[in-house]
Amino acid sequence: MLKPTRRRESRSHRGATIHDVAARAGVSTATVSRTLASPDLVSLPARARVMKAIEATGYTPNVAARNLRARKAMMVLVVVPNIGNHFFTEILRGIDDELVGSGYGMIIANLDNRPEREARYVDLAFAGQVDGVLLLGGRVPEGNGRRMSDAGLPIATICVAIPGAGLPFVMVDDIEASNAVVAHLHALGHRRFGYIAGPPGNMNETGRRRGFKAGLAAVGLRARDALYWPGDFMLDSGVRAARDFLSRKDRPTAVYAVSDHMAIAFMKTVTAAGVRVPEDVSVVGFDGIEFSDFVTPTLTTIRQPRRELGQAAARILLEALGGGKPTRGLHLSAPLLVRGSTGPAPKRS
């Protein structure tokens, strides 16, 4: 009795399988597989017939099957705190640049600023659906009692190093950048400073604030004399800081917002109230987003090389995926772009 043939007929819409191709070409499935993976192991005539059969059937190897077999997914998980934030998109672009070249795809984990969303993506990592992870938020995602870092996958972080995690990172030096901001403003004669902060606990906020304070100390000013407004990097907190600024008699002459969004919202709000920038108050941002050069006045800011950050991180991850040597971390330089929103301090009133 013949071995029953596989039930080919019920194949529905999904494309042809390797069996279809093999049958059509009159070879075994192994030969089809070899033709695709290492053609040099297959005789010329066989190869030709296989290629023709592939052409005729429109065969594309099934990824799930290949992944199962190869125990890898050719996918990288990119964890983004909030995909609605423009700051991240150029980084994604840099990541994609590198990934595509190596045949990897990109699955986006958008946390939407809600930590409870992490669990789902931790599972994804443990389920073997991705081969590596890129972290953008400064947190190692966790959920269901385990951490992403325990999934045994290579991980790299972008824009921030996670203390104690021992993960490779690619970022700019926040402290150094803040220092440059203070030095610039001090050289313009500013002595009273305001600082619009990032979210409490955020590592970038921590670094930038530390650099801000160190910068003040370096020029002989007391860090505690500066004004500190809470913030979360978003537009709204710039507006709130501006409202408080406007309500004060003893206003700072220079305001350093640790994101462009906050700086721009601050500028817009105080300008609308009749305060002139930079004549009455100088404003500095952080990030160097595209639009910082399209507001009035143009915004003095620290430019984060976002695309390069993404590229470098992806490269580090790809090296790790290739079994290469582990990189420890990388600082990219972030220039201060001096533009229209900073000027000489006004005369003492």
Next chain:
Amino acid sequence: MLKPTRRRESRSHRGATIHDVAARAGVSTATVSRTLASPDLVSLPARARVMKAIEATGYTPNVAARNLRARKAMMVLVVVPNIGNHFFTEILRGIDDELVGSGYGMIIANLDNRPEREARYVDLAFAGQVDGVLLLGGRVPEGNGRRMSDAGLPIATICVAIPGAGLPFVMVDDIEASNAVVAHLHALGHRRFGYIAGPPGNMNETGRRRGFKAGLAAVGLRARDALYWPGDFMLDSGVRAARDFLSRKDRPTAVYAVSDHMAIAFMKTVTAAGVRVPEDVSVVGFDGIEFSDFVTPTLTTIRQPRRELGQAAARILLEALGGGKPTRGLHLSAPLLVRGSTGPAPKRS
């Protein structure tokens, strides 16, 4: 002789398998599978032992295996013309909103404005790595002699309908929106118009231009008398249009740019040259991106409900994935936001 046990010991770092759990719990793999998929089919004590074993081993079902078996991927491919373009991110957010709720993940296909990148993602679709596709660019990706639409997957398009493709779409009515723009400007007394275009052949450009011309005709103006500048939705083309504008003696008093990016760049450039907005020239954009409200003056524009567009499209796709009835298409309303960049036409010089 005993049946040889599978070689468990070489399991490397990847997590435990269903066999590990089954062995530990003293049940078959089927029972483990059932415990996860339909617990009510498993006796309480067995269930408890399985759960304990899962806990102990840290087991997570392998996705590749499950996908292979189930013939689905629980992933949606989102094709983006250029992920660096801010316009798309809020749409992605809307998509993600809906997808997450249904257990689907999101793979990003970033074309980076290069059509040759399409082929890779066409393959992905044919390889069964995704269950559905969301198209943002107004093109059906093709490559290696086949089109994405032939992969047998549900597809929906966002922001634009592809003529003749018969795909469900979610978009705003470009013609109607352009009409509203012209009506608004005409009511302000404007008679000489400029139009900064989108890329030639782009369907949104086509619709918006048609609406623009129809709007002019509706108020008794000749469409051919308007000035048309080429553009591609990006900042640079706004700058180029502005340069030409500045070089003219007979300048239009109202300029309609079919993207906020171009409108903002146009405003910045003419303002820097001493032209006042809106006193000398009124400017209208399209899209309603966040920053259009943070430039000086604030930009009058058509607001595309981007998040809603993403959500609606994802919902349509999910319905199709669930075998639901096919939706034909959906128009979302796009209000004209009248802000600071439009005002009464200047007196005839």
Next chain:
DNA sequence: CTGAAAGCGCTAACAA
């Protein structure tokens, strides 16, 4: 150079 066969990890009939 080629084919047979095992098996990646999981699920769903089918039996018991």
Next chain:
DNA sequence: TTGTTAGCGCTTTCAG
């Protein structure tokens, strides 16, 4: 209620 078994589609020894 549970276990046995047959694959999902692919790659890769191992023989020939």
